[in-house]
Amino acid sequence: MSDVLMPRLNLPDYRDKIRVRNNEDRQEIFDPVRLIWVALTPEEWVRQNMTLYISECLKISFAQFAIEAQITFNGLKKRCDTIIYDKKAIPLIIAEYKQPSVAITQKVFDQIAVYNLKLNVPYLIVSNGYNHYMCQVDRENRRYIFTDKLNYG
Numbered sequence: 001m002s003d004v005l006m007p008r009l010n011l012p013d014y015r016d017k018i019r020v021r022n023n024e025d026r027q028e029i030f031d032p033v034r035l036i037w038v039a040l041t042p043e044e045w046v047r048q049n050m051t052l053y054i055s056e057c058l059k060i061s062f063a064q065f066a067i068e069a070q071i072t073f074n075g076l077k078k079r080c081d082t083i084i085y086d087k088k089a090i091p092l093i094i095a096e097y098k099q100p101s102v103a104i105t106q107k108v109f110d111q112i113a114v115y116n117l118k119l120n121v122p123y124l125i126v127s128n129g130y131n132h133y134m135c136q137v138d139r140e141n142r143r144y145i146f147t148d149k150l151n152y153g
Contacts, residue, residue: 006045007100009129014052033065042099045130047081050097054125062082073118080115095125104131 005027006020019030020040027040029048037043047067054060066083082095096112098104108153112124116137124144126133135144 003050005040005042007042007129009046009049009100010132011049011053011129012056014049017052018048031067033062033067042101043097046097046099046127049129050095050125050127050132051082054084054093054095071118073114078115078118080119083119083121091119091121093123093125094119094121095127098126098128100129102128104122104128104133 006015019026019137021030021037023037028037029040029044030036031038031048033051051062051065051067055062055065064085064087066085067081069080069083071078073082080094082093083091084093085097086092094112094115096108097116098108102108108126112126116124120139121136124133124135124137133146135146136150138145
């Protein structure tokens with residue numbers, strides 16, 4: 001396994017739970033949500049680790065996750081890294097992931113905020129594997145309430 005593609009992140013170590021394989025000229029990682037092998041990229045490494053972390057912390061089934069979910073906003077097609085639904089299939093969380101070398105900036109928050117104009121979820125997560133930002137959307141006061149703990153409800 002390449003440490004370049006799979007660095008140690010600021011998360012529990014899930015290497016024993018993540019399946020990786022070599023397929024011809026590329027490494028692939030198994031996505032337990034989509035039940036397919038996908039190219040192992042630095043961003044995908046973050047997504048798979050965060051998926052396990054969110055699932056474990058919030059006790060959310062993989063069946064409640066949608067990966068690379070397409071939405072249409074103002075006639076433009078957008079793709080959310082992850083949308084997590086509650087047990088009634090109502091969008092609960094939008095998560096946006098960046099590869100570890102990409103800084104989490106206002107531009108990243110603007111991207112997820114645009115997605116939320118369509119989905120209107122109560123929680124947002126942004127991570128590059130090292131820095132994680134989790135917040136509750138306070139619609140009434142038009143602000144975000146940031147937390148260092150992953151929770152909801």
